Each structure stands twice: as C-alpha cells, then as structure tokens.
Amino acid sequence: xxxxxxxxxxxxxxxxxxxxxxxxxxxxxxxxxxxxxxxxxxxxxxxxxxxxxxxxxxxxxxxxxxxxxxxxxxxxxxxxxxxxxxxxxxxxxxxxxxxxxxxxxxxxxxxxxxxxxxxxxxxxxxxxxxxxxxxxxxxxxxxxxxxxxxxxxxxxxxxxxxxxxxxxxxxxxxxxxxxxxxxxxxxxxxxxxxxxxxxxxxxxxxxxxxxxxxxxxxxxxxxxxxxxxxxxxxxxx
Numbered sequence: 517x518x519x520x521x522x523x524x525x526x527x528x529x530x531x532x533x534x535x536x537x538x539x540x541x542x543x544x545x546x547x548x549x550x551x552x553x554x555x556x557x558x559x560x561x562x563x564x565x566x567x568x569x570x571x572x573x574x575x576x577x578x579x580x581x582x583x584x585x586x587x588x589x590x591x592x593x594x595x596x597x598x599x600x601x602x603x604x605x606x607x608x609x610x611x612x613x614x615x616x617x618x619x620x621x622x623x624x625x626x627x628x629x630x631x632x633x634x635x636x637x638x639x640x641x642x643x644x645x646x647x648x649x650x651x652x653x654x655x656x657x658x659x660x661x662x663x664x665x666x667x668x669x670x671x672x673x674x675x676x677x678x679x680x681x682x683x684x685x686x687x688x689x690x691x692x693x694x695x696x697x698x699x700x701x702x703x704x705x706x707x708x709x710x711x712x713x714x715x716x717x718x719x720x721x722x723x724x725x726x727x728x729x730x731x732x733x734x735x736x737x738x739x740x741x742x743x744x745x746x747x748x749x750x751x752x753x
Contacts, residue, residue, distance in 0.1 A: 555721025
C-alpha cells in the first residue's frame with residue numbers, strides 16, 4: 517500500500533522532527549524520546565533519593581519537544597523554577613526487543629549532547645502527590661539536542677567529561693563512567709519494556725549540579741568527543 521498523500525488527511529500532518537548529523541547533510545528522524553531517571557549517584561542524592569543500584573526507571577518526552585542545535589528555548593509557561601540537566605543522548609539505529617547487554621551497542625547509531633529541561637516546581641509537586649511527571653518533563657521545547665555524532669566516527673562513549681555552563685559559570689561536571697547504568701545496560705533494560713525502533717532517542721541521566729535558568733541565560737553543554745550544545749533562554753511568550 518502506498519503512503520497516503522497530503523490530501524488524505526483531515527488536517528495537515530505534523531512536521532517531521534529531525535536532528536542534523538555531524539559531518540553529513542543527512543538528518544536523523546526522531547521517533548520517540550525516552551529518559552532515564554537518577555542515573556548518577558550524586559544527582560540522586562541532591563534530589564533526595566537513595567542512589568542504590570536498583571533497576572532503572574524511565575519517563576518520556578514527545579518528539580516535538582526537540583530543540584535542534586542553533587535554536588533557542590523560550591522560558592516555559594506554568595513554572596517559576598526551570599532547571600537544566602545535561603545528558604548523553606543515545607540515538608538508536610536498529611529495531612530490537614529483549615536485547616542482550618553484550619549486543620546492545622550494536623543498536624546505537626550515534627550520540628549527542630542533550631539538556632533535559634525540567635519544570636522543577638511541577639516535578640516536586642508531582643512527586644509529593646504520587647502523580648506522573650509529564651507536565652514537568654514533556655513540555656514544549658524541553659529537549660534541546662546537539663548534532664548527532666555517528667558511533668562510526670566517535671566510537672562507543674563509556675567515559676569522558678560531561679559539563680554544563682550557564683553564562684560562562686560551571687554548573688555541572690561529571691564523567692560518563694559515573695553512570696549507575698551504562699549505555700548498554702540502559703538499552704537492554706529499555707528493550708524489555710518497548711521494542712526499540714530506528715529514530716528513538718534515550719536521554720541517559722544527568723550528573724549533580726542541576727539548577728535554575730532565567731530568561732537571558734546562555735547555556736553551553738559539552739561531552740568529550742561530541743559536538744557541543746549551546747542555546748539561550750528567551751523571555752516567556
């Protein structure tokens with residue numbers, strides 16, 4: 517069956533979300549965004565959690581939360597406490613379910629630097645009430661991402677500094693080897709809950725030092741070996 521034409525839809529279909537690929541004119545189409553919670557011990561402690569090595573837990577963002585590198589982020593509505601969270605982003609390139617840990621890296625297309633923006637006040641209230649985190653994590657423009665570097669260029673990144681600066685001041689610094697759950701373990705665990713598909717992204721957790729952003733702030737995030745991410749925080753619409 518051929519794909520439906522534009523005239524087949526009752527309303528215009530949404531624009532395809534895609535991320536530039538480092539060193540290429542091609543784009544990586546985004547299907548879903550999964551995120552790992554509390555994957556660095558010091559960050560777990562600063563959020564009041566016990567950083568024991570329990571099974572990883574996941575939450576999601578919609579694909580249209582992506583902010584492609586080179587674009588800025590409007591300060592979101594309904595919050596007075598927007599926080600930054602720099603993360604390694606894993607781009608999935610192959611379909612797979614129930615993936616063994618020793619095979620997991622074969623499903624990776626590449627890696628990027630991401631900022632898991634969080635409405636912390638809404639998250640704190642959701643935690644107190646035992647409610648989902650969707651409004652705190654999945655809002656518009658909540659997932660700025662750098663260009664994706666193919667693993668064929670950068671290899672599979674298991675260590676290296678991960679940092680975030682705001683207006684030139686260092687806020688976060690860690691090392692990828694400090695992740696409680698490695699990239700391979702994350703992929704394996706997630707693939708037991710979902711059949712992973714090409715185009716899926718996984719935000720792999722943030723080191724300690726998360727903190728507030730204000731309109732006018734300039735954010736610079738980097739991970740060794742990857743294209744860095746930079747964006748401004750614009751006044752609220």
